[in-house]
């Protein structure tokens with residue numbers, strides 16, 4: 617089964633799917649990443665709108681020695697600039 621049943625979001629720092637969605641009092645959605653133990657705002661791919669984007673901190677749980685200049689979109693494969701503040705504002 618590969619049907620997409622919901623809007624999938626990955627942590628924009630590590631690309632982890634181990635995240636929870638929650639609602640904030642102001643109505644905006646936010647997410648908690650269990651791997652990073654902190655909240656983040658999803659980053660959207662400018663090409664496909666997906667929120668499954670690799671992070672500049674680590675891939676597959678292994679930290680990068682040097683942060684990459686670009687990161688890849690899991691949904692459409694585009695390379696987009698890596699964020700210096702991957703958790704959002």
Ligand SMILES: [Zn+2]
Pocket residue numbers: 627628629630631632649650651652653
């Ligand atoms: Zn994370």
Ligand SMILES: [Zn+2]
Pocket residue numbers: 661662663664665666689690691692693694
């Ligand atoms: Zn994309």
